[in-house]
Amino acid sequence: MKHVFATMGTVVSLDLPADAASAVASVDSIFADYDARFSVYRPASELSRIARGEWRLGDSSERMLDAYGEALVWRQRTDGAFTPHRPDGVIDLNGLVKALAMRDAGRVVDAACDRWCLNVGGDVLVRGGGWTVGVVDPTSRTTRLLAIDVEGARRAVATSGTAERGDHIWRGGSTAAPEYTQVTVVADDIVTADVLATAIVAGGRATLDDAADRFSIDALTVDAAGGLTATPGFRAALAVAGP
Numbered sequence: 001m002k003h004v005f006a007t008m009g010t011v012v013s014l015d016l017p018a019d020a021a022s023a024v025a026s027v028d029s030i031f032a033d034y035d036a037r038f039s040v041y042r043p044a045s046e047l048s049r050i051a052r053g054e055w056r057l058g059d060s061s062e063r064m065l066d067a068y069g070e071a072l073v074w075r076q077r078t079d080g081a082f083t084p085h086r087p088d089g090v091i092d093l094n095g096l097v098k099a100l101a102m103r104d105a106g107r108v109v110d111a112a113c114d115r116w117c118l119n120v121g122g123d124v125l126v127r128g129g130g131w132t133v134g135v136v137d138p139t140s141r142t143t144r145l146l147a148i149d150v151e152g153a154r155r156a157v158a159t160s161g162t163a164e165r166g167d168h169i170w171r172g173g174s175t176a177a178p179e180y181t182q183v184t185v186v187a188d189d190i191v192t193a194d195v196l197a198t199a200i201v202a203g204g205r206a207t208l209d210d211a212a213d214r215f216s217i218d219a220l221t222v223d224a225a226g227g228l229t230a231t232p233g234f235r236a237a238l239a240v241a242g243p
Contacts, residue, residue: 001015001021003016007032008098012027012120014105015119017113020109020116023109023113030101046060047092047093051091067093070100071083071093071095079203081200082195098123099123099193099195100191114127122136133147133150134146134147135157138182146238149237151237154189155187156187156188156194158184158190161182178204182201183200185197185218186218193217219234
């Protein structure tokens, strides 16, 4: 069965067996809670109130502190290419919370079945083999650039760049055009995939080389001229699925 709903300014699609439908309500609740707590577009959200100075971060909920702490860890692990702060210093966890919601939802679905696919605005988390994941063309959101076969007990595919929400990624105050307009990362978990895709867009080739050395990932990049580069593992998956 396929369950589709809107949240976090995007669309969620969950494919799972019909006999696992009991997980759907919990998945809905997880995304609703993350949206209500972390949205920067909802004036009443906890994060919006912190951004306006109405609440001190130190007095916020345990979940807020945990998410912020995880974001700081990733800032350190990426040498600042990923950051939970806007250029004006305001906390914005938008680059992390969607992946956290997907991670939590995946744990719920795991308890109900052993093969499923969760797609949130083009970022994908799957369990069980036999899934093919498309990557959007950054110049046309309605066009598929290519597709890859995703195999393994648990795999995640995340894409960051300009296709979904324009040029929204902070690059340490730099006003220069980004080296990559889009980056897709494949990893064993969605948080790693999503964070590193964002970090590579922000940090360019240096961050890509560092991430490929230190993390078990594969990546595809699209540069400003439309040129593609891919790690060997990504190319191998593409050779199976084809464009």
